[in-house]
Amino acid sequence: MSKDKKNQVSRRQFLNYTLTGVGGFMAAGMLAPMVRFAIDPVLQPDEGGEFVSAKISEEDITTEPKRVAFNVEQVDAWYESTVEKVAWVYKQEDGSIIALDPTCTHLGCFVGWNDNENYPEHFYCPCHDGLYTKDGVNVPNTPPTAPLAVYEHKIENGILYLGKAIPREEA
Amino acid sequence: MKWKRQDMQQYLKSKEYIDTAIVPLLPFSMEGNDEDLLSLTYQHEVMDVFTERLEKEYKGRIFRFPTYSYLATSKIEDEVERLNGYYEQLKTQPFQFVFYLTFDAKWKKHEKNLEGQLLWLPILKDGDIHQEETKKVILDQNEQITDLIRAYWSET
Known part of the structure; x- marks a missing residue:
């Protein structure tokens, strides 16, 4: 009540x-x-590998692929070492920069740009005649089965910095 | 490819593509004067850098084998024989090209008795591998050697 x-x-x-x-x-x-x-671990920001200066300024990058070499500190299970990496850098048609990893996706030789007279304006692998178009996509019926990997990149103070090479799936 | 388990795994899967073997030849001695010893170690370092670079850029076609070491005092005729034994071993796999890389001019005279191709490079007796000048020389020689190897490739 x-x-x-x-x-x-x-x-x-x-x-x-x-x-x-x-x-x-x-x-x-x-x-x-x-x-x-x-x-x-989910909350940690993804470091995505550290970015390293490619020692080339943004203005020096043209639409023609240019070979740049840069050094990366690499830690293996057993030792630490400085490894020289190479990238093919150029400006795409829309003005954005792309940095391709020259490592052929077939067996790992370095590809060259426009250095074989039979395949002008292509990335050519001297080991087994692998071919890639300018955007790094493999040409069918040549040994490679995937496009060239693309480096992560950013511009800081007008200088190009490169990070990890990200593999690409077959187009 | 290098003389490593991981690379060997890849090699076993794609033997038909890796048709070029490279074997560095380096003399060994501990009894010479100080200058000789410095020169030997310097040559070893240069050879390391040299073949490392070669292998890195042409990983998919070149197999870089461990260095063939021999006593600087031993008779070169005996070494030729022993090295030909190596060649027999390599030839049990589908290698089409076998290159020996050396700074030691002694081999040059006996080249005709040697199976495989001898690539002899003249080099400074001593130096500092980290110096810019030395680097330039090494890079330049490296380019010439790769051009030569590619010329062999394009003949087939």
Whole structure:
């Protein structure tokens, strides 16, 4: 019988509510860090390999592929070393820059641009006559089965920086 | 390809494409005067850089084998014989071209008794491999050797 509005919440109910509330907070306080640790790798920004200066300024890049060499610190399971990497860099028709990894997707020789008179305006692999068009896509019926990988790149202070080479699937 | 398990795995799968073997030839000695010893180690370093580069750019067709070491004092006729034994081994695989790379002029005289192609490179007796000048020389020689190897390739 509730004649009085003051008695709408009984003492027992009040205690139940407060204890659940406080207990809930405590449980959440304990769980939150655990959950964070569990999904921590997801929250880390993807470093995507460090970017290294290709020592070429943006203005020097033309629509003609140019060979640039740059050094990358590489850590293997057993030793650390400085490795020279090579990229073919040029501006695409829309003005954006592209940096191709010269490693032939067949067996890993370095391809050259426009250096075989039989295949002008192509990337040519001297080992087994692999061919790629200017955008690095492999020409059918030549040994390679995938396009040349593309380096991640960015421009900082007008200088080109290159990152990891990202393989591409067959077009 | 290098003399490594991972590369060998790839080689075994694509033997028919890797038809060129490169074997560096380097003399070994510890008894000479200081100058000789410096020169030997310097030549070893240059050879390393040299073949490393060659292998890197033509990985899919060139197999770089471990260095063939011999005593600087041993009779070259004996070494020719031993090296021909190496050649027999290589020829059990589908290698079409076998190149020996050396800075040691002794081999040159016995070239005709040697199976495979001898590529003899003259080199400075001593130097600093990290110097810009030396680098330039090495790169230039490297280019000439690759041109030569490619010329052999295009004949077939």
